[in-house]
Amino acid sequence: MPVFFGIIATTIILSGLGVILSKRPVYSILSLIICLYAMGALYLTLHAEFLAIVHLIVYAGAIMVLFLFVIMLMNLDRPEHLNRSRLLQWSALAVGISLVLVIGSTLYTPSGPWVVAPMGSVHAIGRLLFSKFIVPFELSAVLFLAAIVGVVITAKVPHPEGDTE
Amino acid sequence: MISLTILSIAGIVVMLMHLPQWTSIARWTAVIATIISLFSIRFDSIFTLPTIEITRSGNLWAGLILGLLALILLLIPNRNATHPLKNDHIALLLFATVGAVLLTRFDHVVTLILGLEMVSIPLYVLAAQTHSPRSHEASLKYFILGAFSSAILTFGIALWYRSTGVLTIPGPIATDLIGRSGIVLMLAAMCFKVGLVPFHYWVPDVYEGTPTSFTAYMASIAKVAAFAALFKVATLLPTSDWTSLAMGFGGASILLGSLAAIRQTSVKRMLAYSSIAQAGFWILLLTGGQFSVYFGFAYATASILLLWIVDLVESSTRSHTLTGLMQKNQVLGAIAIMALVSLTGIPPFSGFYAKYSSLFVMMDRGYFWAVGIGLLGSAMGAYYYLKNIAHIVAPPETDYKIDVPVTSVIASVLAVGVMILFGLAPLF
Numbered sequence: 001m002p003v004f005f006g007i008i009a010t011t012i013i014l015s016g017l018g019v020i021l022s023k024r025p026v027y028s029i030l031s032l033i034i035c036l037y038a039m040g041a042l043y044l045t046l047h048a049e050f051l052a053i054v055h056l057i058v059y060a061g062a063i064m065v066l067f068l069f070v071i072m073l074m075n076l077d078r079p080e081h082l083n084r085s086r087l088l089q090w091s092a093l094a095v096g097i098s099l100v101l102v103i104g105s106t107l108y109t110p111s112g113p114w115v116v117a118p119m120g121s122v123h124a125i126g127r128l129l130f131s132k133f134i135v136p137f138e139l140s141a142v143l144f145l146a147a148i149v150g151v152v153i154t155a156k157v158p159h160p161e162g163d164t165e
Numbered sequence: 166m167i168s169l170t171i172l173s174i175a176g177i178v179v180m181l182m183h184l185p186q187w188t189s190i191a192r193w194t195a196v197i198a199t200i201i202s203l204f205s206i207r208f209d210s211i212f213t214l215p216t217i218e219i220t221r222s223g224n225l226w227a228g229l230i231l232g233l234l235a236l237i238l239l240l241i242p243n244r245n246a247t248h249p250l251k252n253d254h255i256a257l258l259l260f261a262t263v264g265a266v267l268l269t270r271f272d273h274v275v276t277l278i279l280g281l282e283m284v285s286i287p288l289y290v291l292a293a294q295t296h297s298p299r300s301h302e303a304s305l306k307y308f309i310l311g312a313f314s315s316a317i318l319t320f321g322i323a324l325w326y327r328s329t330g331v332l333t334i335p336g337p338i339a340t341d342l343i344g345r346s347g348i349v350l351m352l353a354a355m356c357f358k359v360g361l362v363p364f365h366y367w368v369p370d371v372y373e374g375t376p377t378s379f380t381a382y383m384a385s386i387a388k389v390a391a392f393a394a395l396f397k398v399a400t401l402l403p404t405s406d407w408t409s410l411a412m413g414f415g416g417a418s419i420l421l422g423s424l425a426a427i428r429q430t431s432v433k434r435m436l437a438y439s440s441i442a443q444a445g446f447w448i449l450l451l452t453g454g455q456f457s458v459y460f461g462f463a464y465a466t467a468s469i470l471l472l473w474i475v476d477l478v479e480s481s482t483r484s485h486t487l488t489g490l491m492q493k494n495q496v497l498g499a500i501a502i503m504a505l506v507s508l509t510g511i512p513p514f515s516g517f518y519a520k521y522s523s524l525f526v527m528m529d530r531g532y533f534w535a536v537g538i539g540l541l542g543s544a545m546g547a548y549y550y551l552k553n554i555a556h557i558v559a560p561p562e563t564d565y566k567i568d569v570p571v572t573s574v575i576a577s578v579l580a581v582g583v584m585i586l587f588g589l590a591p592l593f
Contacts, residue, residue, distance in 0.1 A: 136273075
């Protein structure tokens with residue numbers, strides 16, 4: 001197990017460095033995809049199979065395709081488009097370090113109840129969704145419906161005589 | 166849960182009525198569904214479901230939200246300054262109200278997050294419904310800041326879970342630093358939603374850019390629901406910590422909101438800044454009991470009426486002022502004056518007792534400087550609200566005509582009547 005973790009962690013760190021250090025946006029995104037795949041593998045080692053699958057489908061699949069699509073469609077893949085000001089770099093560094101400190105401080109006080117038993121299988125999550133979390137599950141359907149309706153009526157171009165007269 | 170189901174189904178039905186000439190049928194369907202779900206609140210406790218907690222004060226909040234929704238649905242004009250009312254808009258208002266009612270009865274962080282998102286996402290859409298750069302800017306600003314506040318909320322929940330190991334609200338009071346900072350982050354996200362002072366920057370631009378019919382929803386129901394959730398989350402902090410936090414947010418909101426509202430010329434911007442000041446008074450009540458519901462009623466009803474009138478004047482004149490309204494339409498002028506007087510906090514309107522109770526809570530706990538700030542804010546409020554009354558009774562600058570449907574007039578007169586009735590009720 002420690003060997004697996006070592007391989008995965010090294011992959012995550014290297015590809016993470018690739019995201020922030022590569023000159024061209026497309027390379028950044030491709031490294032981000034590797035990073036997300038490695039994180040999916042990390043979830044698998046933590047018995048969170050469902051989370052791993054969803055992570056791959058949603059993040060590494062759909063969202064990364066959107067990123068790539070936007071960059072290629074708008075022809076942003078040129079280094080001069082990047083705004084790398086000193087202030088932004090230093091503030092990003094400060095935010096990153098403080099995030100590491102906060103998360104590290106929560107991890108290194110081992111009193112918490114955060115160690116998880118193997119309960120992340122599709123079966124267990126399905127049972128939970130249809131028993132304890134039935135209300136949020138059903139209501140999120142309403143939420144998605146509202147979002148879909150919203151996208152349609154916002155994106156629809158107004159009819160020349162209908163909306164503007 | 167019965168009330169939530171009725172509202173959701175009504176939203177879907179209204180959404181499916183896609184022909185433009187069916188708008189009035191859609192409106193009445195929505196109104197009737199809202200009233201049915203208002204009366205079904207008392208039967209909600211028949212089913213006990215996990216992640217949902219039905220309390221008496223939660224029922225009061227839910228009743229207030231549904232009553233305000235019925236008022237908005239009756240008042241909202243068939244077309245505002247730039248675009249007609251579509252059935253999808255009514256459906257989105259119903260879906261957002263499902264989230265608002267959920268915020269009055271969550272007992273798990275999942276339902277809290279879901280409720281906040283369900284109130285916000287339809288509003289991001291509704292803010293963009295006028296095809297103007299202003300409206301799109303408002304929507305984008307609201308969306309980005311809303312996404313930030315959701316992220317902060319989730320991070321706060323993670324820290325709180327780390328310290329207590331529980332995800333239910335009300336839960337154990339956090340004692341260590343990590344747990345408390347988690348709760349403070351959660352409260353900061355809620356303060357974003359209600360627009361309290363250090364998190365208020367979006368309020369004026371979003372209120373101004375949004376089509377006025379939907380600003381009325383934003384300023385009333387979204388705010389009432391977020392306050393219901395805010396007071397519930399605040400029970401996770403020790404009382405003394407929460408009191409000092411609330412006084413900090415409240416005092417700063419009252420002072421900054423009032424100072425900025427004095428300088429505004431557009432009524433919508435003035436109402437936006439004054440809503441920051443009102444939120445400051447609201448949070449001084451400290452708990453989500455009857456007094457807070459009463460405050461919500463007083464503030465939200467007056468705001469809905471005023472924004473409705475601004476909407477009507479705006480679609481006739483394209484200007485954001487109410488100058489000369491009294492001579493053009495005496496009923497509307499009188500209603501606007503009474504709403505402004507109620508917001509000022511003058512008896513016999515309910516706004517008086519609302520402000521009085523928040524100052525009384527502070528007096529009772531012995532925080533006299535907070536009472537002083539409140540009184541100062543009320544005095545400044547009297548200045549800018551009464552200035553608008555002077556505009557209303559002044560002679561009109563341009564010639565315009567306002568058509569109001571009879572049902573809207575009846576609904577607004579009824580709302581004013583309830584406002585006076587509730588204003589007198591504490592005397593008996």
